[in-house]
Amino acid sequence: MNASADHSLEPNRPAEAVRFRALMLGAIGVVFGDIGTSPLYTIKEAFSPHYGLSPDRATVLGILSLVFWSLVLVITVKYVLVVLRADNDGEGGIMALAALAQRRLSADSRMAYAVGILGVAGVALFLGDGVLTPAISVLSAVEGLEVAAPDLHAFVLPVTIAVLLALFGLQRFGTHAVGKAFGPVILAWFLALAVLGCHNILANPDVLHALEPIWAIRFFVTHGWHGILVLGAVVLAVTGGETLYADMGHFGRRPIATAWNCLVLPALTLNYLGQGALVLDNATAVANPFYVGVPRWALYPMIALATAATVIASQAVISGAYSAAQQAIQLGYLPRMAVRHTSRASIGQIYVPTVNWMLMLAVMATVVGFGSSTALATAYGVSVTGTMLITSFLWIVTVSGRGSRPGLGFWLLACAFVLVDTAFLSANLAKFLDGAWFPIAFGAVVFALLRTWRRGSRALQSTIRSQSIDLDALIAGLSACPPLRVAGTAIFLTSQEGVVPNALLHNLKHNKVLHAHNVLLTVASCPVPHVPGAARLEIEALGAGFHRAIVRFGFMDTPDVPLALAQSGDRCDLEFEPMQTTYFASRESIVASSRSCMPVWRDRLFRLMHRNAAPATDFFRIPNTRLVEMGSPIAI
Structure with a gap:
């Protein structure tokens, strides 16, 4: 089902209205958790000693204006509207x-290759965000204990580590039950942000002038190039923007847009203005303006609510890392990993143990x-802004590649998006030696893993094809000298079309029989989220008792080969009776070669990844009781 088509219409019936509100509540809990916890640290970091700003009226209003208009331009205009x-x-x-x-481009073009590189780099940076978001979010919430x-x-570090250990340890049970509480908790969080902001604004309404963009312009005029560097702190206000786009398939565009415009943006704006009003009244509040502005009687409840909100924000990022890993596996950028589905009701609820424990350690x-x-905070921002810039480039390629020539309005928007994202990224890169090197190094490692697997897999398939026998020649030979046949159906898994699988040759050579x-059978991964049932299975008769079959899955589908075959219906003359069907697979073992097509370090890395895949x-969920595996050494 197309989520955006199903959810994007304005409800006009009571049942649809209830469903629309439920989607909005779910989006509030899952989509906006990350950006919703940014007030915990954004203003505090803008006035950290790293930037050397004094909390005078012009500077405070300038920072607040930059934060507000960043939310409007980056989140509202770029993501929500475009x-x-x-x-x-x-x-x-x-x-x-x-x-x-890539679907808009020629498959063999240099632009398609560049788009693929950008996509891989974006995933690498997104996974880096999956490391930093839980760390900074939970840590900033627990630091409220220091104010109290x-x-x-x-106790700040031990409590933070305990919370994170519990979070990652509970992942294997799934987020379905906990997810029901996500929406109400984050809704309470945003309402608390708004109430707290209004309370502090009433003490100094002069702060409302920060909504005028002239204060942002004056800030840059006053501080010059140093003002650009401060964007490294301002960008913390828009972290989580990429999550709006990543989770669109789960909730739809309209519920996300409505929740942002009606609740999230107003609540964030009020809270940031409230923190600014507090700093204008008391300059020492810059040490932690969020918690300083909380009434003493509400401090501990707010710490508890903030911790819950940051755990939920972290959960959303972790779940996003699982989804990104699953998509990368389906598209051939990561080795196969165990993917466990934790909900019978929702296909999107998955748990990837390898990703979970690696994220936890990181x-x-x-x-x-x-x-x-x-x-x-000095490290946070590079991965977020890098991902946002890559999204802008990919959006430009997607829209400009539709066939019709985009107008002037499109190119003005495109230039504005790239300019803003580049400014944010440059400000964060300036903090390279202070900590920004960490997400860059982490992303480089992930990028190397993704590209090594992609290149090594293609080299492996090329080697297998070069060493294989042509299928038509084998069928012709078997027709001339037919071997002994046994009842039943044999399914030979192969990644190559038109050649004889090694498992078939070994079976024929050693057992001297054919079914x-x-x-x-070839399993194909398609660059679409879901493949409809009618297009999932394609079977072609080759003669002499042989058939060629292709099973297609999208990058959001669960690969289940037996189920796809069982649903073939009357599209072929075969019946895939489970007890009469045997699966044959060849398991390649990669051996060292002096003629490898990759550098030594990359060759060893690929062999390690292949061995642990x-x-x-x-x-593909093939039952072990109906499986015969045969080893095959391959040198690439």
Whole structure:
């Protein structure tokens, strides 16, 4: 079902209105958790000693104006009004956008290759965000203990680590049950932000002048190039913007846009203005303007609510990392991993153990290594702004590649998006030695893994094809000298069309028999979210008891080969009776070669990844009781 088509219409019946409100509540809980917790640290970091700003009236109003207009330009205009309309059959996210952009281009063109590189880089940066967001969000919430009682400073790190350990440890149970509470908790959080902001604004209404863009312009005029560097802190206000696009397929464009315009943007604006009003009245409040502005009687409840909100924000990012990993696996950029579905009702509820534990180790190391949200803020932002810039480029390619020539309005928007994203990215790169190197290094490692697997897999398939026998020649030979046949159906898994699978050759060589029906099955991953049932299976009779079959899955589908075959219906003359069907698979083992097409380090990395990849038969849900595997050494 196309989520964007199904959810984007304005409800006009009571049942649809209830469903629309439920989608809005779900979007509030899942989509806006990350950006909703930004007030915990954004203003505090803008006035950190790193930037050397004094909290005078002009500077405070300038910072607040930059924050507000960044929310308007980046989130409202770019994502809500523009990018959310660039869906890939109802799905969003950087991999979906890259796949959509490549479909607009010639498959063999240099531009298509460049788009693929951009998509991989975007995923690498997004996974880096998956490390930093839980670390800085939970740490900044728990640091409220220092405001309530300075003597509790020593407990900040242990409590943060305990919260994060519990968060990652509970992932295997799924987020379905916890997800029901996401919406109400984050809704309460945004209402608390708005109430707290109004309370502080009433003490100094002069802060409302920050809504005028002239204060942002004056800030740059006054501070010059130094003002550009401060964007490295301002960008913290728009972190989580990419999540709006990534989760579009789950909730639809209209529920997300309505929730943003009617609740999230007003609540964030009021809270930022309230923090600014507090700083104007008391310059020492810049140490932690969010918690300083909380009444003493509400401090501990607010710490608890903030911790819950940051856990939910972290959960959304972690779930997004699972989805990104699944898409990368389906599109051939990561080795197969165990993917567990944790909900019978929702196909999007998945758990990837390998990704979970690797993220957990990275997050723990980040929290311990940086030690505070202030130190983490210097590292935070590069991965977010890099992903946003890549999204802008991919959007430009997607829209300009539709066939019709875009007008002047499109190019003005495109230039504005690229200019703003570049300014944010440049400001964050200026913090390279202060911590920004970390997400860049992490993203480079992930990028190397993705590209190595992609290149090595293609080299492996090329080697297999060069060493294989032509299928038509084998069928002709078997027709001339038919071997002994046994009853049943044999399905030979192969990634190559038109050649004989190694498993078939080994079976014929060692067992001297063939089944009555032999199906050469190829599983194809398509650059679309979902493949409809009618287009999923294609079967062609080759003669002599042989058939060629192709099973297609989208990058959001669950690959289940037996189920796809069982649903073939009357589209072929074969019946895939489970007890009469045997699956044959060849499991290649990569051996060292002096003529490798990759550098030595990359060759060794690919062999390590291939050795630890989940078997294709497990990934495609083929029952072990009906499976025969045969080893085959390959040198690439």
